[in-house]
Amino acid sequence: xxxxxxxEMQAMDSLLNPTHHLPLQxxxxxxxxxxQFDNPTPSHDDFLEQMLSTASFPLSSSSWSDIxxxxxxxxxxxxxxxxxxxxxxMMMQQQLLVAGGPTVASAAATxxxxxxxxxxxxxxxxxxxxxxxxxxxxxPQPSFGAGSKTDINQSQGPAATxxxxxxxxxxxxxxxxxxxxxxxxxxxxxxxxxxxxMKALQELVPNANKTDKASxxxxxxxxxxxxxxxxxxxxxxxxxxxxAVAPLVADMPSEGGGDCVQTSANGGGVSLPRNSNGDxxxxxxxxxxxxxxxxxxxxxxxMGSAMQYLQGKGLCLMPISLATAISTANSHSRSPMINHVNxxxxxxxxxxxSGGGGDGPSSPSMSVLTVQSATLGNxxxxxxxxVSKP
Amino acid sequence: xxxxxxxxxxxxxxxxxxxxxxxxxKKNMSILERKKTIKLSADIAMASARNGTTRxxxxxxxxxxxxxxxxxxxxxxxxxxSNTPAATTTNKAGTRRASVCKxxxxxxxxxxxxxxxxxxxxPVKAVTSSISxxxxxxxxxxxxxxxxxxxxxxEICLIEETLDYITSLRVQVDVMRSVASACFSQS
Numbered sequence: 001x002x003x004x005x006x007x008e009m010q011a012m013d014s015l016l017n018p019t020h021h022l023p024l025q026x027x028x029x030x031x032x033x034x035x036q037f038d039n040p041t042p043s044h045d046d047f048l049e050q051m052l053s054t055a056s057f058p059l060s061s062s063s064w065s066d067i068x069x070x071x072x073x074x075x076x077x078x079x080x081x082x083x084x085x086x087x088x089x090m091m092m093q094q095q096l097l098v099a100g101g102p103t104v105a106s107a108a109a110t111x112x113x114x115x116x117x118x119x120x121x122x123x124x125x126x127x128x129x130x131x132x133x134x135x136x137x138x139x140p141q142p143s144f145g146a147g148s149k150t151d152i153n154q155s156q157g158p159a160a161t162x163x164x165x166x167x168x169x170x171x172x173x174x175x176x177x178x179x180x181x182x183x184x185x186x187x188x189x190x191x192x193x194x195x196x197x198m199k200a201l202q203e204l205v206p207n208a209n210k211t212d213k214a215s216x217x218x219x220x221x222x223x224x225x226x227x228x229x230x231x232x233x234x235x236x237x238x239x240x241x242x243x244a245v246a247p248l249v250a251d252m253p254s255e256g257g258g259d260c261v262q263t264s265a266n267g268g269g270v271s272l273p274r275n276s277n278g279d280x281x282x283x284x285x286x287x288x289x290x291x292x293x294x295x296x297x298x299x300x301x302x303m304g305s306a307m308q309y310l311q312g313k314g315l316c317l318m319p320i321s322l323a324t325a326i327s328t329a330n331s332h333s334r335s336p337m338i339n340h341v342n343x344x345x346x347x348x349x350x351x352x353x354s355g356g357g358g359d360g361p362s363s364p365s366m367s368v369l370t371v372q373s374a375t376l377g378n379x380x381x382x383x384x385x386x387v388s389k390p
Numbered sequence: 391x392x393x394x395x396x397x398x399x400x401x402x403x404x405x406x407x408x409x410x411x412x413x414x415x416k417k418n419m420s421i422l423e424r425k426k427t428i429k430l431s432a433d434i435a436m437a438s439a440r441n442g443t444t445r446x447x448x449x450x451x452x453x454x455x456x457x458x459x460x461x462x463x464x465x466x467x468x469x470x471x472s473n474t475p476a477a478t479t480t481n482k483a484g485t486r487r488a489s490v491c492k493x494x495x496x497x498x499x500x501x502x503x504x505x506x507x508x509x510x511x512x513p514v515k516a517v518t519s520s521i522s523x524x525x526x527x528x529x530x531x532x533x534x535x536x537x538x539x540x541x542x543x544x545e546i547c548l549i550e551e552t553l554d555y556i557t558s559l560r561v562q563v564d565v566m567r568s569v570a571s572a573c574f575s576q577s
Binding site: 183187190193194197198200201204205213214217218220221223224225227228230231232234235 | 429432433499502503522525526529530532533536537545546549550552553555556557559560562563566567570
């Protein structure tokens with residue numbers, strides 16, 4: 001019954017809103033047109049017209065003006081208007097039955113010009129009307145659902161007159177569980193919009209199965225940082241030519257100021273490795289560059305010695321495609337500090353084995369810093385050295 | 391990323407155009423400058439691909455054009471669209487004013503809500519909710535520093551801009567990576 005109720009409420013709403021002037025005119029100008037007892041061949045708006053016109057009989061002018069004041073000017077609150085309309089309807093029905101007026105099925109009294117509204121509401125209107133005609137007001141109550149139970153209960157009080165003065169108070173209460181305070185409505189709307197957008201973000205950001213808002217924001221922040229870092233490093237890789245290691249590595253902390261994107265903190269963070277192992281002193285920057293210089297030099301002569309040197313340091317050499325794969329795999333976990341560079345020719349990079357090297361992809365914080373060796377200009381072995389720290 | 395192919399093509403075109411224009415001016419630049427130009431041109435290309443529809447792109451361009459040394463670069467890259475910096479500054483001022491007003495209203499709402507909460511809710515609940523709010527607020531602050539022009543946005547706007555920014559960053563990374571691999575795979 002509830003869908004039917006909503007439909008009929010909508011129909012009534014649409015009816016009342018544009019046509020509310022007409023019944024008033026009927027009452028004021030034409031006085032009280034006699035009811036017509038035609039056959040029940042309804043168009044529901046005619047039925048409504050009939051009801052409104054015949055309801056003028058038993059109604060006192062004060063109550064009618066009350067209804068008028070309360071029912072009609074509420075164009076703004078669309079949620080409560082149908083309920084107001086329904087209340088009005090029921091009140092009039094009540095008075096009709098109390099006055100012993102005839103049950104009017106329909107009539108072609110006035111107008112009949114507005115044939116609007118869906119056909120589906122006709123049957124529901126009929127059903128409602130039958131419910132009224134039975135004289136038991138408890139019928140429509142469950143059909144209106146939880147929406148305005150309290151309102152209807154109160155409006156169906158012992159006397160119609162007592163219902164009328166309560167109308168101004170009921171105007172505030174629209175739905176159960178929802179306040180009509182405009183501020184809270186705006187709040188609710190805002191929260192809904194934010195939730196929608198967060199859901200859209202969840203699909204975009206990988207590893208976003210978090211339900212908590214704070215952790216979601218964390219993931220988003222990390223991902224944005226990671227992407228910005230990637231762009232920065234990729235733009236560095238294009239340089240080609242003889243790229244000295246030190247300026248590149250040292251550049252990152254200093255160029256934070258001149259950047260379009262404000263990632264100064266990150267730019268510094270990448271080149272300064274995290275000192276997880278004790279050998280590396282605080283000036284790990286220099287040691288890195290020294291290592292890379294050495295490796296480049298060694299690689300010129302003999303790859304084998306270069307490899308040995310690296311292994312002595314606890315580093316290893318790997319193709320950059322593999323590093324790319326690892327970095328993309330790590331981007332799905334929480335590892336913000338990954339950047340890698342495609343070298344000019346050679347596809348090698350250094351990787352520090354973290355405790356046996358088995359947990360490369362699973363290591364949550366692996367930073368890969370790739371730079372180009374100083375010997376690129378020779379066109380010889382162009383190795384790209386990169387150091388990663390767990 | 392099939393739905394982004396058009397965006398990728400646009401970005402690529404603009405970027406290459408920008409790079410060409412930049413390289414014509416100076417023949418030999420140092421490493422830093424080259425890196426900066428590449429990155430700058432990529433950023434500007436990305437931002438201009440949005441045609442000023444999103445706030446972060448406008449903020450990016452205006453930030454870049456504010457700096458004197460980069461201004462020439464930006465002008466070269468943007469080419470005939472020289473009226474965009476003026477538009478962006480006015481936009482930023484307008485949005486700033488609007489967001490300041492919004493902030494004031496929001497703060498009043500928060501205060502009112504907090505007062506209501508203190509009266510109605512249990513003390514434990516109020517404490518936990520305020521803690522979570524605090525956390526979320528902190529993270530939102532960080533996000534605002536990340537997105538260009540993000541300090542002037544309210545929450546809804548911020549999330550929308552983040553969405554757009556992430557997609558454009560992804561496009562940038564993909565295109566750059568593919569170009570790099572194309573260039574360097576030959577040798």
